[in-house]
Amino acid sequence: CLLTFPLNDVSVFAPDFTLVQVIYSRNPVRSTAGQTLTLKCTVKYTKEQCGSPLASWCLPKEHCQLLADSDRYLIYTNETEIETGFRQRDVFITFKQLSVNDTEFYNCMAKCLKTGASAVGHRINLTITDFMSKWKGLVDQCILFSIF
Numbered sequence: 001c002l003l004t005f006p007l008n009d010v011s012v013f014a015p016d017f018t019l020v021q022v023i024y025s026r027n028p029v030r031s032t033a034g035q036t037l038t039l040k041c042t043v044k045y046t047k048e049q050c051g052s053p054l055a056s057w058c059l060p061k062e063h064c065q066l067l068a069d070s071d072r073y074l075i076y077t078n079e080t081e082i083e084t085g086f087r088q089r090d091v092f093i094t095f096k097q098l099s100v101n102d103t104e105f106y107n108c109m110a111k112c113l114k115t116g117a118s119a120v121g122h123r124i125n126l127t128i129t130d131f132m133s134k135w136k137g138l139v140d141q142c143i144l145f146s147i148f
Contacts, residue, residue, distance in 0.1 A: 020045040020050050021044050022042070022119040023041070032130075033099050034131055036095060036096060038092055041057065043088070043089045043110040047086075047087050053111055054113060056109060058108075064109045073096065077090060077092070078090045091108060100129070
């Protein structure tokens with residue numbers, strides 16, 4: 001089992017890397033309820049040794065719980081050959097309409113179907129704030145300033 005843990009947008013992997021790696025930003029993500037949001041993960045692998053990997057976003061629970069609710073998420077991929085024998089698959093997840101319940105840690109994972117080798121990226125923190133609570137805070141500040 002090969003695990004890769006990116007540092008910022010750079011992946012760190014063992015010198016004998018030959019199968020699969022997962023790369024994405026480690027920066028926390030903040031957004032507002034009601035908006036859409038897209039996260040991107042890049043999976044690099046060798047076609048010969050890995051075959052076609054399963055790659056997706058998941059919740060890091062006891063096991064990596066795949067996100068597959070088509071009413072809430074749109075998951076799509078774009079794949080290219082980056083050099084002979086090596087491929088890159090970009091895995092995107094779009095949250096169709098964010099809610100505060102989407103505040104969670106997320107991971108991107110990849111598993112080679114041919115060998116079972118896998119890679120899981122670090123946890124990324126997604127924080128969603130309620131639009132109305134932001135406005136309420138501003139209104140409260142305006143009332144406070146008008147009193148004084």
